[in-house]
Amino acid sequence: MRQHQPTHQPTADDIAGLIARHAGTEGPLLPILHDIQDAFDHVPQMALPLIAEALNLTVAEVHGVMSFYHDFRKAPAGRLVVKICRAEACQSMGANALSEAVLGKLGLDWGGTTRDGGVTVEPVYCLGLCACAPAAMVGEKLIGRASADRLEAAMEGAA
């Protein structure tokens, strides 16, 4: 959810430090993956064996967990992530036309990133803003009754 601009490529020490935070935690794998992604905007492949070693799992198991969940990325997203809700309440208020307009203007498909690495557009299934649909999220900013113009303005504001 958060927009972090990592300051450097993660090192083994960085990852070990994030894993160590969860020593003694029950079911630590998701919290560890979240912490790594929060810090580096993705979960690098090099982290998987380190996590596996620390939690007494196989690398395949860690990969299996990471790849199950939509949130975790193998590579960093664009500098700004725009999430547009695709769920029913937003569809009833024109979310399909909205996402087509935004994706069309940026020349992207769902999950795509602009060539300059500026913007990634992702689908989201419900932000809980169903009474002020359609809803979107530009970086950390929530937008209710979203329109293509309002999203564009928010993207410019965040850039």
Place this chain on the structure above:
Amino acid sequence: MKIWVPMDSAAKALGADEVVAAIHAEARARGLDVEIARNGTRGMIWLEPLVEVETDAGRVGYGPMTPGEVSAIFDGGSSLGLVEELDWMMRQTRLTFQRCGVIDPLSLVQYEAHGGLAGLRRAIDMSQDDLIDEVKLSGLRGRGGAGFPTGIKWDTVRLAHADRKYIVCNADEGDSGTFADRMIMEGDPFCLIEGMSIAGIGCGAVQGYVYLRSEYPDAIAVMRRAIELAREAGILGENVLGSGHAFDMEVRVGAGAYVCGEETSLLNSLEGKRGVVRAKPPLPALEGAFGKPTVVNNVISLATVPVIFEKGAEHYADFGLGRSKGTIPLQIAGNVARGGLFETAFGMPLGEIVNDLGGGTASGRPVKAVQVGGPLGAYLGTSQFDLPFGYEEFSGQDALIGHAGLVVFDDSADMLGMARFAMEFCAVESCGKCTPCRIGAVRGVETLDRIRAGDGAAVELLTDLCDTMESGSLCALGGFTPYPVMSALKLFPEEFGAVREAAE
């Protein structure tokens, strides 16, 4: 001058923070001393950002407010009147949401002043037997959608022998059209903490988890802060309010998997595994989180527990209809003029909710269908508008109330498209464990595409596929996806080629 502006994420999404900045600027320009307090939302989302000014008579509302119009607040411009006396508020029975929108969500002082902790204090003085009897007597049923009696679930966990038990709150509110969990976690988080503490004491559990979806960053932040404050105040910890009972809890963040709202896949996710559904038995009440007896309850079920103990089980059970006792927070959403949350006793007819409360569509066009209960809930047509809102009443119509979210569609809705979306969503979110869901959803999309292309014979195939998914899937994702699909087909057969066939 004290002014309240909601910090609820729906209010923020409609510009509440910009309104706060504008009020500060206007106050500075006028040389006035203004205190801005942040509350949750009252639930009248169509009036958000709803600014409230404290007066001797009560809180006067202004909304929907825009940064350009804040001068009206200072000039005594056209207000909505007293917020408590608005029709939408007067007609509700606010029990679970009694404090939501009223208090500062992170003020324990205000929480207690408005009835908070009275329930927990009463529960502490009861035996475990009496405590659970109180929950049973209230008739409270799981508000996540399944409607299982909460007291019976708690009793199963209480009677299980184990060295450790858990209270897990299912806050993975992924159903489109629902936002009650988000609203109460952002607007009255101590209420959920109190409910979980009572559950912990009743069942003999010392650890709680709130499994909260990552799509709700504001709710995560508010809940985490509230847990810290509750711990500092001795409401959580080794000795809950000096009772000798230990109970503590933490927030665990989901990772974007809808299926983790299903309780067994939630438990796997909590344990750090893929969110794959488990076969039942064993019931989570006997072998749940980390293999230990576990209560898994929805946010609203747990957040309703404090008021049951505060006011008594009978008071709560006096509301409702048949076996649907108490109140239900209706969430009116989608293409609707007045969207928001309305807590009322069970039994209100569907049409009254949509037309009277919701004011019909936002677009002004006729209502075509209402999807109740999220992406797995059936579409209901205007011919079903007499249906009273209750668990049994809806299941009698091959529908479900689910988490009580209603999504309204106007006559421009493409029902074949919505049926296709239901299958597509199931395909995206299927955990992959059982074949009817994993393969069926993909075949469902293909079959609906054939129908779209004019293959009328595929309708029978679709019906057969839905039957297989409904009876063969392990959990509600594959099992209930046929509800929206088949209800769309039954309500609007002409959109699935029936009329065209007849005409040929």
